[in-house]
Amino acid sequence: MTRAAPYPLLSVRNLSKHYPLRSWWGGTASVFKAVHDVSFDIRPNETLGLVGESGSGKSTIGRAVTMLNPPTSGTVAFQGTDLARLSAREMRGMRRHIQMVFQDPYSALNPRMNAGAYVMEPLLLHDTGRSRAELRDEVAGLFERVGLDPRFARRYPHQFSGGQRQRICIARAIALKPRFIVADEPIAALDVSIQAQVVNLLQDLQDELGLSYLFISHDLRMVRYLCHRVAVLWRGRIVEMADSETLYGDPRHPYTRRLLAAVPVPDPVVERQRVSAIGLTAPPSSETGHDLTEVAPGHWVAQSAAG
Ligand SMILES: Nc1ncnc2c1ncn2[C@@H]1O[C@H](COP(=O)(O)OP(=O)(O)OP(=O)(O)O)[C@@H](O)[C@H]1O
């Protein structure tokens, strides 16, 4: 694992996301507060894990920090630039530094586009002025980089395995040499035997390209293995955040303890239900605990459980 630099690449402050709740006749009845007052930093070369039960707001945060679905309030600063203040054109330029990898590579891929064209697409959009031959060489290099035979570039999505499809998505995500990737459950849909390979690929790419990740996952063992720091989300709030060693070795918040105490199940569907069930038994006192207290250097715990 690369050592993380001491200053933030991404700085998220007081991020909230509300979704309108429509009444059955179509009017907006009220809002649903999916994420409430979330703050964290991600440093260069760092992987921050985001864990929590299904529906706790992990994907909402992932889409908010990439501005795919901007926050209702709060700021997201990338290398000191407030993303909400960028014009559409400036944001397009910023996109090359910020990429996303999703859980289901099959639905991310375009069924009518061969794998080579899919990986080349961002290069065509951003690196204009280069010849087709140059771009084809670059795509071949990207295929090799993610462990795929460049001759597979002419194949279509249905002609790949799940793991290979995720490699194609990763090749596209790294095509523009981004600084930051949000990986939203990138291994949850994959066969257990393939999961470690994809995680190792992400780790190698981090070392090579100096990448930072927000790694969203239900798999607590994988999060411990891959992430430098971990934030635990419960009902849209961060209840605990610390470096991985501290979080797994000295969990302070009752919800974190419950999450870690349960034995993980290597089946994503069963695991999702299990983590959900744990969430239902979390103590109600934590609901107000969104003010975090630093109980030890870098170890933040929601106030209701701190001390
Ligand atoms: N577009 C939307 N409109 C309304 N509500 C939404 C929308 N997207 C998400 N939500 C709600 O916000 C909450 C958080 O959803 P989110 O997808 O962020 O959870 P998650 O932690 O990623 O869950 P999972 O582990 O199942 O992927 C959920 O209650 C969800 O129903």
Ligand SMILES: [Mg+2]
């Ligand atoms: Mg999700």
